Amino acid sequence: MNTDVIPAPTHLRPGIGRFVVEASTSISADAPFLPLAQYLSEVLSPAIGGTLKVQKSEPLAGATSFIHFSTGDANLGEEGYELDIHPDRILIRASKPAGAFYACQTLRQLLQSEVWYIPCLSIQDQPRFPWRGLMLDTARQFLSKDFVKRYIDLLAYYKMNRLHLHLTDNDAWTLEIKQYPQLTETDRWLWQADVQKSRGVYSQEDIREIVAYATSRYVVVVPEIEMPAHSINSQLAMRDLLCPNNPWRKAKPDWKQWPEVEPGCTTWPDQNLIAAEYCMGSEKTFEFLETVLTEVMDLFPSPWIHIGGDEYLGNTWSQCPLCQARQATLAHEDSPEIAALHRNAKGDPKKYLLYRYGMRRMAKFVVAKGRIPIMWDTLAWGGKYPAGAVVHQWHPCGEQDEYEQTDVPGNPIVDAIENGHEVINSSCSHLYFDYDMVKTPLDKVYGFEPVPDQLPEDKRKHILGAHAPVWGQRPENVDRQTFPRLLALAELNWSAVGQRDWASFQRRLPSHEVRLKDFGKYLLENSK
Numbered sequence: 001m002n003t004d005v006i007p008a009p010t011h012l013r014p015g016i017g018r019f020v021v022e023a024s025t026s027i028s029a030d031a032p033f034l035p036l037a038q039y040l041s042e043v044l045s046p047a048i049g050g051t052l053k054v055q056k057s058e059p060l061a062g063a064t065s066f067i068h069f070s071t072g073d074a075n076l077g078e079e080g081y082e083l084d085i086h087p088d089r090i091l092i093r094a095s096k097p098a099g100a101f102y103a104c105q106t107l108r109q110l111l112q113s114e115v116w117y118i119p120c121l122s123i124q125d126q127p128r129f130p131w132r133g134l135m136l137d138t139a140r141q142f143l144s145k146d147f148v149k150r151y152i153d154l155l156a157y158y159k160m161n162r163l164h165l166h167l168t169d170n171d172a173w174t175l176e177i178k179q180y181p182q183l184t185e186t187d188r189w190l191w192q193a194d195v196q197k198s199r200g201v202y203s204q205e206d207i208r209e210i211v212a213y214a215t216s217r218y219v220v221v222v223p224e225i226e227m228p229a230h231s232i233n234s235q236l237a238m239r240d241l242l243c244p245n246n247p248w249r250k251a252k253p254d255w256k257q258w259p260e261v262e263p264g265c266t267t268w269p270d271q272n273l274i275a276a277e278y279c280m281g282s283e284k285t286f287e288f289l290e291t292v293l294t295e296v297m298d299l300f301p302s303p304w305i306h307i308g309g310d311e312y313l314g315n316t317w318s319q320c321p322l323c324q325a326r327q328a329t330l331a332h333e334d335s336p337e338i339a340a341l342h343r344n345a346k347g348d349p350k351k352y353l354l355y356r357y358g359m360r361r362m363a364k365f366v367v368a369k370g371r372i373p374i375m376w377d378t379l380a381w382g383g384k385y386p387a388g389a390v391v392h393q394w395h396p397c398g399e400q401d402e403y404e405q406t407d408v409p410g411n412p413i414v415d416a417i418e419n420g421h422e423v424i425n426s427s428c429s430h431l432y433f434d435y436d437m438v439k440t441p442l443d444k445v446y447g448f449e450p451v452p453d454q455l456p457e458d459k460r461k462h463i464l465g466a467h468a469p470v471w472g473q474r475p476e477n478v479d480r481q482t483f484p485r486l487l488a489l490a491e492l493n494w495s496a497v498g499q500r501d502w503a504s505f506q507r508r509l510p511s512h513e514v515r516l517k518d519f520g521k522y523l524l525e526n527s528k
């Protein structure tokens with residue numbers, strides 16, 4: 001009998017017999033869980049060719065086949081649940097609706113769809129980490145609204161709860177901003193005309209639809225607006241965001257100098273090229289970013305707003321009078337520890353003062369609006385960002401950053417937490433799903449431990465969870481890069497440490513290949 005649940009539940013005790021879904025099966029629920037009872041009725045509808053009857057409060061007296069949702073112990077937390085399956089009844093207990101939703105996902109996985117029965121068992125389950133995320137890079141290769149919704153369904157099925165959209169980059173700006181229609185009305189993706197790009201823009205209406213879809217599946221959509229780097233596209237759309245003496249203000253860059261290394265992926269500009277970051281000395285930059293983020297915060301109810309912050313070069317800043325004037329006012333913020341991290345930086349070693357100024361200012365803006373800023377860990381180290389800012393870790397420990405020529409602190413996660421931040425772990429050594437399966441095979445993802453050994457016990461709660469970016473993939477490649485590694489990510493995020501067992505995961509995986517086909521065309525060749 002199938003009990004191949006992924007992620008593995010915290011406690012699963014097999015029982016005897018099975019519950020058969022029949023036309024006479026009724027669903028009842030305490031008031032907070034009524035919408036979930038309705039949802040489950042729809043999920044089970046193929047079993048009987050119609051929807052099951054749903055009612056508030058207790059099961060009907062004398063009912064011989066029912067499913068009942070009730071309020072469980074507060075210890076189950078926001079997302080935990082208990083599920084008891086007997087031959088004549090299924091009891092679901094949760095303290096919050098998200099927990100009942102995850103009980104429904106477990107039921108969906110347990111259901112034998114050929115004959116519509118569910119094995120008797122008892123489960124108590126709750127996640128190890130509150131943040132279980134995937135990032136889609138819609139700026140390098142646009143992914144349609146329906147594509148994104150399909151991923152929301154997949155995330156929910158595996159009890160993942162964060163979808164991060166990388167909406168802007170050098171290549172394109174893919175979110176409609178009412179105040180600045182020029183960001184999206186010119187198809188700047190054409191500058192890579194020799195590459196077959198997937199192109200598109202989300203209208204604000206599309207985003208509302210995506211967010212509503214995700215909310216009903218307990219997935220938070222976290223938007224990312226990149227700054228100060230990875231933003232050439234918007235600077236070319238609005239030239240006064242460039243430093244005033246940047247030649248690109250007048251002449252369009254010659255993109256032929258910016259070769260493709262592989263389809264869909266630009267190389268980093270050579271140091272001799274004018275790599276553009278927003279001018280950090282000009283107030284126009286901040287007016288622009290604040291206007292954009294205000295619209296973003298109106299559209300996305302997410303408590304977290306990602307403001308990018310990775311891989312700046314700052315080459316133009318050292319030649320710009322506005323940037324230099326601002327940098328001079330920041331000299332007193334320098335410190336020997338931070339200066340030491342930048343001792344290998346190319347160009348002006350003090351350029352990080354400007355970078356930090358811009359990121360801090362935008363982070364404070366987000367905090368003032370009652371949201372939580374997230375920043376890639378780049379140079380967050382020792383950075384005195386606003387309390388509550390979340391650091392999005394991507395540098396593996398102890399390596400040099402190849403773009404910024406800065407030394408990553410011995411353990412950047414420990415460093416961020418010691419500076420008062422929570423951390424999302426997307427260490428590129430294990431969690432970049434755009435890396436191929438040779439570099440990052442399934443067992444490597446499965447074995448990843450998001451909490452570094454050095455972190456003291458009382459600080460471990462500051463690691464929110466593991467989160468996999470899928471950078472720059474064409475739509476038809478995203479499935480192949482993401483599956484089945486997403487299932488390993490789901491399990492390492494949800495299941496208790498002692499519950500993680502590679503041999504057991506491998507045994508449970510094949511039945512999921514069958515299930516995934518129900519979601520559409522899936523490319524699971526990597527798991528063979």
Ligand code: ACM
Binds near residue numbers: 310311376394
């Ligand atoms: C990153 O990979 N630049 C976050």
Ligand code: ZN
Binds near residue numbers: 324
């Ligand atoms: Zn400037």
